[in-house]
Amino acid sequence: MGLISLIVASPAHAAFDPISTEPTAPYAQPVDANVPKRGCAVTLSDPKNAAAGIPAVQVIYAWHEENGNNYAAYVDRIAKIVDRMDWLLDESTNYDQHINLGCRTGYNTSTYSGYAQALVIPEKIEAGVIGGETAADVVAADLAAAGYDDANRKYVVFEDFDGTSQAYCGAVCVAAADEWDSGTAMHELVHLNDVDHAKVSEVPDTLAVNDLMTSQYNDWQMDQEFNNYYDPSETSATFYTSNYPDTRLRNVAAWSFFTTPTCCDVGYSNDLLTAQERTIEAEAPYGYPSAFTPSGGGWMQVTPPGTDAQVSARYYDGRRSLTMNVQSHAEGLVSVTRKPSVTAGQRYKFFARLTTGTSGNVKLRLSWYNSSNTLLSSTDGPLNALTSSWQEYAVSALAPTGATSVQLSVVSPSGQTFAYLLDSLQLNHCNNGKTTDGCRLAG
Numbered sequence: 242m243g244l245i246s247l248i249v250a251s252p253a254h255a256a257f258d259p260i261s262t263e264p265t266a267p268y269a270q271p272v273d274a275n276v277p278k279r280g281c282a283v284t285l286s287d288p289k290n291a292a293a294g295i296p297a298v299q300v301i302y303a304w305h306e307e308n309g310n311n312y313a314a315y316v317d318r319i320a321k322i323v324d325r326m327d328w329l330l331d332e333s334t335n336y337d338q339h340i341n342l343g344c345r346t347g348y349n350t351s352t353y354s355g356y357a358q359a360l361v362i363p364e365k366i367e368a369g370v371i372g373g374e375t376a377a378d379v380v381a382a383d384l385a386a387a388g389y390d391d392a393n394r395k396y397v398v399f400e401d402f403d404g405t406s407q408a409y410c411g412a413v414c415v416a417a418a419d420e421w422d423s424g425t426a427m428h429e430l431v432h433l434n435d436v437d438h439a440k441v442s443e444v445p446d447t448l449a450v451n452d453l454m455t456s457q458y459n460d461w462q463m464d465q466e467f468n469n470y471y472d473p474s475e476t477s478a479t480f481y482t483s484n485y486p487d488t489r490l491r492n493v494a495a496w497s498f499f500t501t502p503t504c505c506d507v508g509y510s511n512d513l514l515t516a517q518e519r520t521i522e523a524e525a526p527y528g529y530p531s532a533f534t535p536s537g538g539g540w541m542q543v544t545p546p547g548t549d550a551q552v553s554a555r556y557y558d559g560r561r562s563l564t565m566n567v568q569s570h571a572e573g574l575v576s577v578t579r580k581p582s583v584t585a586g587q588r589y590k591f592f593a594r595l596t597t598g599t600s601g602n603v604k605l606r607l608s609w610y611n612s613s614n615t616l617l618s619s620t621d622g623p624l625n626a627l628t629s630s631w632q633e634y635a636v637s638a639l640a641p642t643g644a645t646s647v648q649l650s651v652v653s654p655s656g657q658t659f660a661y662l663l664d665s666l667q668l669n670h671c672n673n674g675k676t677t678d679g680c681r682l683a684g
């Protein structure tokens with residue numbers, strides 16, 4: 242921001258500061274100079290005529306008389322926030338995925354300020370409220386009237402006035418923000434894919450912590466468990482995005498306004514299981530859970546239906562769980578049948594959520610196999626006394642020499658008779674390089 246920008250900033254602007262704080266969890270974002278420049282996926286001479294070409298996100302700087310037009314002062318900052326939105330999408334997982342950004346011709350995009358001006362289009366909101374809040378529907382109506390009304394575009398609107406951070410679809414779909422940070426703007430953009438706030442998979446009406454779609458002011462990462470609304474590893478998989486009786490199924494990774502996700506790079510989270518192994522949610526109640534195998538003391542079933550409020554029994558958000566009915570005569574195991582591939586010497590972490598209506602003890606186990614499918618060794622986590630609330634447990638270890646695959650099991654020591662519920666499994670390859678063991682944090 243140069244001297245001219247500083248002069249443009251007016252006293253009215255000083256009274257309204259839209260710049261908000263960037264989220265910093267699960268780890269700090271790069272400094273501005275190191276945020277990758279996303280660049281333009283599509284460039285048009287007339288961005289109001291956007292029907293041709295790929296779907297894209299159009300960035301708007303919205304202003305009205307109250308604070309005036311501070312486009313020159315803010316355009317670089319807005320572009321940097323948009324680059325951070327792209328960074329957080331890419332960095333949430335080990336998949337490479339980006340936002341398709343729409344730009345206009347007439348600017349030298351090899352310079353950052355030229356790119357910013359090509360990316361960010363100023364628009365005056367004529368019906369903006371002086372001395373009060375301008376609602377998102379007023380902004381959407383203004384954009385539509387101005388010609389920004391193409392179904393091939395989603396509009397991310399940076400409001401330089403007392404507006405509202407809200408996703409709104411009327412004449413046109415806008416992800417509006419009057420608090421400018423990448424977490425807020427991306428949160429609203431993801432809402433435009435009809436995704437609700439992130440729910441804990443097993444607990445009715447309970448929001449997940451540590452997620453962009455719950456706490457965007459602190460957290461920039463999207464769906465670290467790959468089971469709520471974002472799974473780039475299996476874009477045909479969909480997840481219930483809200484509580485029962487809402488039955489919307491979504492996977493933002495398949496959204497046409499983003500690039501197709503490709504594996505693999507280094508990001509915060511990853512997962513080596515299939516959606517079915519992670520969630521059991523495709524199964525009918527009382528059924529036999531596919532992709533799982535019991536052995537020893539116990540038998541399994543898809544958790545029978547219950548009331549809406551009963552955890553994971555009906556739709557808490559639509560997800561079924563697996564019930565293991567533990568018998569006392571022997572150690573009981575329920576295992577993921579398939580053995581995902583591993584690389585010897587690298588670290589892996591198995592997560593699962595477990596609960597019981599009574600009481601009992603279980604542990605998580607990683608069983609390592611070689612290329613002849615011979616068991617080499619196993620690693621047990623601590624013995625956990627289960628509680629009546631869904632808690633996440635984890636075990637982490639280095640794959641031993643010679644290991645090429647791993648089997649995941651939940652193990653109940655012999656001598657117990659009780660039932661527990663299992664859901665939200667995940668197998669991380671601990672290679673993010675940003676957390677202490679290279680894996681996502683337990684949540």
Ligand SMILES: [Zn+2]
Binds near residue numbers: 428432438
């Ligand atoms: Zn929201």
